[in-house]
Amino acid sequence: MKIELGRCLLQERLNESDMALEDLSRQLRYKPERISDYIDNKRVMPLKTAISIANSIGCRVQDLYELESID
Template structure:
């Protein structure tokens, strides 16, 4: 049994702390386009990127995605 990332929850996490994708781009050094791709489920974050984002917004990596059981 394992897990795969489902829907990205980045938009919700940012809304909860009253921050924008622009702000996240500025504090992480990631491009606005990259952050938009993650937030709109066009791309899945690498582990290192998820850690960077989670640290910036004060949450756990697990809080960035809905995870789906596989197997």
């Protein structure tokens, strides 16, 4: 089964973890604009970044995007 990434769910995960975008960007040493680009679906997170973000906010990498099955 092939999977495609849908909408980024990072803002929802940040809300659930009570972490602000600025806190995440400071913790990971990323510019806030970069995190915003992921949230706004302007950029797709590289796997390494997604792993770091998931570890920081306490979720699974799969929880950062809507996943769509393609048959």
